[in-house]
Amino acid sequence: MTRHQWSYTTITILLLFVCLIAINVVAYFLPIRLDMTEDRLFTIAEGTRKIVENIEDPVTIKYYFSKSTEDLPPQYKAYGQRVEEILQEYALLSKGKIKLESFDPKPDTEEEEWAQKYGIGQVGLPNGNTFYFGMVALMLDQEMAIPFFDSRRQEFLEYDISQALLKVSNTQAPKIGILTGINVMGAPSQFGQPASEWVLVSELKKNFEVESIETTTEEIPDDVTLLIVMHPKNLSDRTVYAIDQYVLRGNRLIVLVDPNSREAAQNDPMAQFGRPPDPQSNLPKLLKNWGVEFDTSKLVGDFAYATPINAGQGGVIRYPLWMSMGEDALDRDHPITSELEMLLLIEAGYLKKAEGSSFDFTPVLKTSADSGEVDAFSIRFSPPDKILRDLKPDQTERTLAALVQGTFKTAFPSGQPAKEQQEGDDPNAEPEPDTPLKHSHLNEATASNNILVIADVDLASDSYSVQKMNFLGQTIVQPINDNLNFMLNSVEFLSGNDALMSIRSRGRFSRPFTRLIALEQAAQLRFQEEEIELQKKLEDVRQKLRDLEASKDGSQQILLSPEQQEEIKKFRDEELKTRKELREVRKNLRQDIETLGNQLLAINLLAIPLLVGVAGIVVYGRRTRRRKTG
Numbered sequence: 001m002t003r004h005q006w007s008y009t010t011i012t013i014l015l016l017f018v019c020l021i022a023i024n025v026v027a028y029f030l031p032i033r034l035d036m037t038e039d040r041l042f043t044i045a046e047g048t049r050k051i052v053e054n055i056e057d058p059v060t061i062k063y064y065f066s067k068s069t070e071d072l073p074p075q076y077k078a079y080g081q082r083v084e085e086i087l088q089e090y091a092l093l094s095k096g097k098i099k100l101e102s103f104d105p106k107p108d109t110e111e112e113e114w115a116q117k118y119g120i121g122q123v124g125l126p127n128g129n130t131f132y133f134g135m136v137a138l139m140l141d142q143e144m145a146i147p148f149f150d151s152r153r154q155e156f157l158e159y160d161i162s163q164a165l166l167k168v169s170n171t172q173a174p175k176i177g178i179l180t181g182i183n184v185m186g187a188p189s190q191f192g193q194p195a196s197e198w199v200l201v202s203e204l205k206k207n208f209e210v211e212s213i214e215t216t217t218e219e220i221p222d223d224v225t226l227l228i229v230m231h232p233k234n235l236s237d238r239t240v241y242a243i244d245q246y247v248l249r250g251n252r253l254i255v256l257v258d259p260n261s262r263e264a265a266q267n268d269p270m271a272q273f274g275r276p277p278d279p280q281s282n283l284p285k286l287l288k289n290w291g292v293e294f295d296t297s298k299l300v301g302d303f304a305y306a307t308p309i310n311a312g313q314g315g316v317i318r319y320p321l322w323m324s325m326g327e328d329a330l331d332r333d334h335p336i337t338s339e340l341e342m343l344l345l346i347e348a349g350y351l352k353k354a355e356g357s358s359f360d361f362t363p364v365l366k367t368s369a370d371s372g373e374v375d376a377f378s379i380r381f382s383p384p385d386k387i388l389r390d391l392k393p394d395q396t397e398r399t400l401a402a403l404v405q406g407t408f409k410t411a412f413p414s415g416q417p418a419k420e421q422q423e424g425d426d427p428n429a430e431p432e433p434d435t436p437l438k439h440s441h442l443n444e445a446t447a448s449n450n451i452l453v454i455a456d457v458d459l460a461s462d463s464y465s466v467q468k469m470n471f472l473g474q475t476i477v478q479p480i481n482d483n484l485n486f487m488l489n490s491v492e493f494l495s496g497n498d499a500l501m502s503i504r505s506r507g508r509f510s511r512p513f514t515r516l517i518a519l520e521q522a523a524q525l526r527f528q529e530e531e532i533e534l535q536k537k538l539e540d541v542r543q544k545l546r547d548l549e550a551s552k553d554g555s556q557q558i559l560l561s562p563e564q565q566e567e568i569k570k571f572r573d574e575e576l577k578t579r580k581e582l583r584e585v586r587k588n589l590r591q592d593i594e595t596l597g598n599q600l601l602a603i604n605l606l607a608i609p610l611l612v613g614v615a616g617i618v619v620y621g622r623r624t625r626r627r628k629t630g
Contacts, residue, residue: 291357359406
């Protein structure tokens with residue numbers, strides 16, 4: 001190669017190097033991002049864009065992260081960088097409406113003092129150091145803090161930030177009413193039993209004003225935007241009439257009924273006095289009037305969505321009355337369920353559109369054709385394995401939750417029912433005059449309305465929707481399924497505040513190697529089979545030893561007989577052989593996993609550089625040929 005050619009090549013490499021630096025500099029300042037993740041985890045959701053666009057007054061986000069803290073765990077360093085990047089995306093998206101200020105609060109500084117004033121949590125490390133990792137959103141005299149960014153909630157990161165922005169920018173929050181006989185508000189019980197507020201209620205309070213409506217109410221307040229009627233039982237006709245008129249005035253409603261609510265049965269205050277709990281609930285007069293059939297005597301089970309449970313002596317079985325319902329069970333076209341992945345329903349009922357009903361009946365959650373029904377009363381006395389045998393699939397899909405839409409008519413054409421006579425009242429006494437209602441009686445609504453009916457109450461409870469963890473004196477809530485998201489989506493959709501629905505479920509950040517998991521599961525099954533076989537052999541030998549013991553004479557009470565010694569030796573040999581096979585299974589498992597892991601590592605490390613190198617060689621070869629032919 002001549003000196004001229006060497007100079008030309010050197011200049012070309014230098015120019016490429018300069019271009020590479022220039023591209024990186026330009027890319028840093030240009031608002032261009034490319035998200036290659038499967039669920040678009042690093043792309044701002046449409047709901048967030050809507051929230052940011054609706055911000056009227058400037059918002060300041062103060063981000064406190066002690067990134068200079070000594071011995072800060074690497075996972076916090078990486079997650080802290082991730083949080084700051086997404087906050088920068090918010091500021092960029094807002095076009096000046098959101099100002100981001102980042103702080104590294106060191107000990108005994110003004111930044112640390114302000115972090116404490118805003119309620120940012122101070123987290124301790126094993127070496128005695130502490131660090132801050134939170135933010136506060138400020139607008140005028142409003143402020144909303146996220147005390148700590150827990151990495152276990154990273155799939156809800158955008159939701160938590162957008163929720164804080166929404167709350168700080170809302171001057172008047174809509175009011176949600178909850179009418180239920182279950183203590184969901186965490187109010188002191190009249191029987192002295194402590195109760196905690198349901199997570200559903202605490203989550204609603206972040207974006208709404210929540211009011212408890214008495215089960216004896218005779219009129220729903222005007223300022224209640226949406227009413228949730230949960231586990232309605234023993235409601236008076238006048239309370240049912242109040243719900244009826246509330247809907248006819250154009251207000252939205254969510255009704256949760258259940259043929260066998262475990263949560264209601266466990267919290268029935270009369271059960272401690274020896275009275276059997278009544279787990280059933282229904283709203284028959286109104287449901288029938290809205291064209292919905294619901295039978296409290298029937299439970300639905302689905303073999304396609306059966307959930308593994310511990311059935312005691314029956315071991316672990318897949319129980320179809322506990323339904324882990326995946327995407328196939330959800331209406332993927334409806335805003336309430338389009339982003340959800342899995343719901344857990346516990347001994348639910350099912351809904352049907354009444355024959356002759358003119359109202360729209362849209363299922364948002366339904367079983368597969370492998371479902372069947374059992375008598376609700378029978379599960380109080382039958383073990384799960386018997387119920388499993390009794391349940392017969394009948395190739396029928398059943399609706400578990402549905403939206404009913406139409407211009408509804410009243411179920412009380414004669415107006416408000418008269419007061420019911422209470423036990424002990426004098427039948428000859430003059431009835432007390434009625435308190436005048438604020439609204440006149442309506443026979444029919446003036447416009448179409450929506451009602452959501454759900455045939456399970458337990459899905460909304462903490463027991464079957466979330467896991468609670470204590471962290472530095474604070475309760476961290478980790479959803480175990482999408483039950484909570486389903487309820488919050490329903491409230492936001494029916495209340496008209498649907499911006500958060502597209503943000504709440506953004507997919508999972510954890511991407512397990514499914515091939516590795518399959519290998520582990522296969523090895524686990526083999527291990528379980530070997531272990532069961534070993535236990536069976538052990539029991540056989542013990543039985544033989546017992547038989548030999550029973551046949552001994554008086555002179556053999558201390559020393560083991562030759563037969564016993566031979567049986568023990570045979571068992572020990574068999575045990576050693578089986579354990580050796582188990583070790584071989586584990587060894588092969590580790591080898592398979594290590595081999596596959598090394599292959600994946602090699603692909604991740606070498607594939608991209610190799611592709612870039614090949615592309616560079618091809619381009620260089622083409623340019624060389626062009627120069628020679630030119």
